[in-house]
Amino acid sequence: MSRPSSPEGLATSSCPAADQVSAGNTMWADIRALLPNTKEDLKLDFSEKVEESVISLLQQARDLLYGAGSLCSGSTRETCLQVSEIIIDYSWEKLNIGTWRDVDKDWRRVYSYGCLFKVLCMCSEQGTIAETIRVCDMGLLMGASILDNILVRIINVLQKHLTYGKRSAEEDTKESCRKKIRNDHTTVPSIKSEEVIPRLHCPSLEHFRDNYMIPQKPVILEGIVDHWPCMKKWSLDYLRQIAGCRTVPVEVGSRYTDEEWSQTLMIVNDFIDQYIVNKNSIGYLAQHQLFDQIPELKQDICIPDYCSLGEGEEDNITINAWFGPEGTISPLHQDPQQNFLVQVIGRKYIRLYSPQESENLYPHETQILHNTSQVDVEDPDLVKFPKFERAAFQACILTPGQVLFIPVKYWHYVRSLDVSFSVSFWWL
Amino acid sequence: MAEPGPQRGWFVFGFRGFAEPRGGGARRVEPEPGGIRVVRPAWSYTGLVTGRGRLALRGWLAGALPGHCQDLLPSESHVLLLRGATLEAWARGKGLCAGPAWRWPLHPGEAAGPLPLAPGGYVTPRPPFLCPLPPALRARKLVLGHEHAALLGPAGTVYTWGCGRHGQLGHGGLEPVSEPRLVEALHGVPMGDVAAGGWHSVSVSEGGDLYVWGWNESGQLALPSKALAEKRPPAAASVSQPEEPGCGAGKAELKLVSHEAALGAEAVDFISIQAFPALLDLPAGSEVSKVSCGSRHTAAVTRKYGQLGHNETASSDQPRQVGYFPANGLTVEDVVCGPWNTYICAVEK
Numbered sequence: 001m002s003r004p005s006s007p008e009g010l011a012t013s014s015c016p017a018a019d020q021v022s023a024g025n026t027m028w029a030d031i032r033a034l035l036p037n038t039k040e041d042l043k044l045d046f047s048e049k050v051e052e053s054v055i056s057l058l059q060q061a062r063d064l065l066y067g068a069g070s071l072c073s074g075s076t077r078e079t080c081l082q083v084s085e086i087i088i089d090y091s092w093e094k095l096n097i098g099t100w101r102d103v104d105k106d107w108r109r110v111y112s113y114g115c116l117f118k119v120l121c122m123c124s125e126q127g128t129i130a131e132t133i134r135v136c137d138m139g140l141l142m143g144a145s146i147l148d149n150i151l152v153r154i155i156n157v158l159q160k161h162l163t164y165g166k167r168s169a170e171e172d173t174k175e176s177c178r179k180k181i182r183n184d185h186t187t188v189p190s191i192k193s194e195e196v197i198p199r200l201h202c203p204s205l206e207h208f209r210d211n212y213m214i215p216q217k218p219v220i221l222e223g224i225v226d227h228w229p230c231m232k233k234w235s236l237d238y239l240r241q242i243a244g245c246r247t248v249p250v251e252v253g254s255r256y257t258d259e260e261w262s263q264t265l266m267i268v269n270d271f272i273d274q275y276i277v278n279k280n281s282i283g284y285l286a287q288h289q290l291f292d293q294i295p296e297l298k299q300d301i302c303i304p305d306y307c308s309l310g311e312g313e314e315d316n317i318t319i320n321a322w323f324g325p326e327g328t329i330s331p332l333h334q335d336p337q338q339n340f341l342v343q344v345i346g347r348k349y350i351r352l353y354s355p356q357e358s359e360n361l362y363p364h365e366t367q368i369l370h371n372t373s374q375v376d377v378e379d380p381d382l383v384k385f386p387k388f389e390r391a392a393f394q395a396c397i398l399t400p401g402q403v404l405f406i407p408v409k410y411w412h413y414v415r416s417l418d419v420s421f422s423v424s425f426w427w428l
Numbered sequence: 429m430a431e432p433g434p435q436r437g438w439f440v441f442g443f444r445g446f447a448e449p450r451g452g453g454a455r456r457v458e459p460e461p462g463g464i465r466v467v468r469p470a471w472s473y474t475g476l477v478t479g480r481g482r483l484a485l486r487g488w489l490a491g492a493l494p495g496h497c498q499d500l501l502p503s504e505s506h507v508l509l510l511r512g513a514t515l516e517a518w519a520r521g522k523g524l525c526a527g528p529a530w531r532w533p534l535h536p537g538e539a540a541g542p543l544p545l546a547p548g549g550y551v552t553p554r555p556p557f558l559c560p561l562p563p564a565l566r567a568r569k570l571v572l573g574h575e576h577a578a579l580l581g582p583a584g585t586v587y588t589w590g591c592g593r594h595g596q597l598g599h600g601g602l603e604p605v606s607e608p609r610l611v612e613a614l615h616g617v618p619m620g621d622v623a624a625g626g627w628h629s630v631s632v633s634e635g636g637d638l639y640v641w642g643w644n645e646s647g648q649l650a651l652p653s654k655a656l657a658e659k660r661p662p663a664a665a666s667v668s669q670p671e672e673p674g675c676g677a678g679k680a681e682l683k684l685v686s687h688e689a690a691l692g693a694e695a696v697d698f699i700s701i702q703a704f705p706a707l708l709d710l711p712a713g714s715e716v717s718k719v720s721c722g723s724r725h726t727a728a729v730t731r732k733y734g735q736l737g738h739n740e741t742a743s744s745d746q747p748r749q750v751g752y753f754p755a756n757g758l759t760v761e762d763v764v765c766g767p768w769n770t771y772i773c774a775v776e777k
Contacts, residue, residue: 051504051505051520052521054504086443089768093724096627097591
């Protein structure tokens, strides 16, 4: 890509401020190289849902970015930052109106553009790399892809320039001694013979399809993920290294049906420190499309071959990460898609009830929780929920390397017995 | 020689849309011939109706304006006008389009207002423009949030409907409601006023008590907000405040806020969503006469001294007196919140 010479192109001279530290110089140059050459190439096309007043702000930010001197002058950077904040704040409100499903994708793109312009203002000034990554992550978590997923590519550049203090080898051994992944002190529930879920080693596609997928019966598949890099590579240290400074959504509270339950955002390092290493309360990195946010981790997993038996496209498969300490609980609930639950680290106790048992499981009557049972599976109130006792179920302790097939709308309850990392694949 | 009448004028602070400078302390709103009778702020512009019935638009909007206006409802996409015996909606571009996109002539004897109330229902500044209401409700006042609506009935009852995900309906849950439903928790206490913010609702009883419910993510309910507690700096000296001249009383209250933060976040029960109306304890037992809500803030005028107490977005979950007005010898008479700003009508004492 040749450097532009027209005045509408990005400033090619180095920013005076960044000259002070040569590292800052290359960082700004690397990030600049990711942007379109000219102002006209940075298209701001939106449906008429996005009001003209907002588009004029986006154009103003773009003009400042590509204008003479780029963002190197303190006052143009200050103005661009202000404009970016207004774009972010206004589109944030749009993202919070109605249900998330109904939010117009263009408003999520506007939000991402706001984050992009803010990030570019922050980059052209030294010293806030971790904060800049956080803003990129907000654009990824709440926005929608713009300019060929430019925010992910900007994070790649920023991460190279972020140096956190190297932990001493001594600290590492101390932590691993203090926190064995396998917890020998948890009471492991017993499973009766009639409740056992069948286990198969590398069944053929046809065998799985005919005996489990079509009749919609749960099964545990073994040996099918042994070659996935995650099985050997993933550890707390590895996750800190790859994703330590990345912002993720965390569920705080014992279970999502509790009143004190809430969701918050924090960086992975803090999540591991507060909820995995030092356990004062329950925090769960649950149901998050981590692998879209951090493509480097996606390289450590694959898509199970058996998903090809479904009717849907591979692009429509939703991959979620589930990472938390011992004791996280997902209350008994059902999902509208087939699920392959891949266990990577630690063990999980899982109970399954067929959709035919729904009447005995007392689903909540509200719209928000209609897919969730009111019953606490391991401590049921049989006075309030008498029919629960007669509901038939299957159970297992899912261990690393095993994959549980959960058919559509099959009720499932999950409790982690150790520090656990699972990857779920929702497919049709 | 006749005594000169008291100087009455409008002031604004907060986001000024697309006029320079953005944000900042209180500024006088430039007067109009005949005075400013009605202030209706949208996000990027504000609509004013002068004492002579002329429509003036300030901010990111230009172009020829239809005359003879009684009231308006502005939005980012349209301006809805009450002109004589007609309701009209004009589409917005960089100016207003050549003619109204929608018209609704009123029948002889019918009256519209206060907007958004209209015969048979209420109007919104975006399609479908006219929404029906059950006639039995006989609404006195109706207010619109981002995704809900509230109305004040003749006996001082409050009804809400719409999306309830942030507790803004006040029925105790998060479920949506499609038809106006009585807010049971307030039944028995006649309300004199009601206001709706983006995701919160406020009502004032005839006795001057303030009730709040809905989303408290920025402290807009004047209830403890976790997000703000996490942002609060530990030392009183470093608490920032906007440039507001003469904020003596404000400073003292800011100190109080910092002290509570020092006690530790665990000492307080944080509220993110208030699904039932909560009665607010305002300082010095003030009675509220008027209230208005922005997208994420609330402003109230108290009767006794005409103080204005308001919560600023992202900085305070404690009602705080705005010192500007007593410091300048002004009594506050009315308040109208735009999404990100506050307009105040004040008169010299």
